[in-house]
Amino acid sequence: MSFLEMLDVVNEGLIRKGEDTITYDHDCREGICGTCSMVINGRPHGPKERTTTCQLHMRSFKDGDSITIEPWRAEGSPSSGT
Numbered sequence: 702m703s704f705l706e707m708l709d710v711v712n713e714g715l716i717r718k719g720e721d722t723i724t725y726d727h728d729c730r731e732g733i734c735g736t737c738s739m740v741i742n743g744r745p746h747g748p749k750e751r752t753t754t755c756q757l758h759m760r761s762f763k764d765g766d767s768i769t770i771e772p773w774r775a776e777g778s779p780s781s782g783t
Contacts, residue, residue: 738773
């Protein structure tokens with residue numbers, strides 16, 4: 702399963718519980734557009750070099766790993782706080 706597919710599964714569970722979902726942008730899910738950029742465990746796009754977030758698969762993590770997801774922050778971006 703890809704990282705974004707995993708987020709879809711998590712969001713489905715959150716919706717069933719009536720909780721807020723994890724919000725993120727995506728468009729192509731083909732590693733081309735870059736809208737799914739996020740920081741995963743402190744690394745842009747996650748642990749794999751030269752891999753966009755949508756092309757990252759859960760096999761890149763070990764069972765039981767904690768995963769921290771943060772928004773992509775860049776100079777001039779609304780989420781950067783500048």
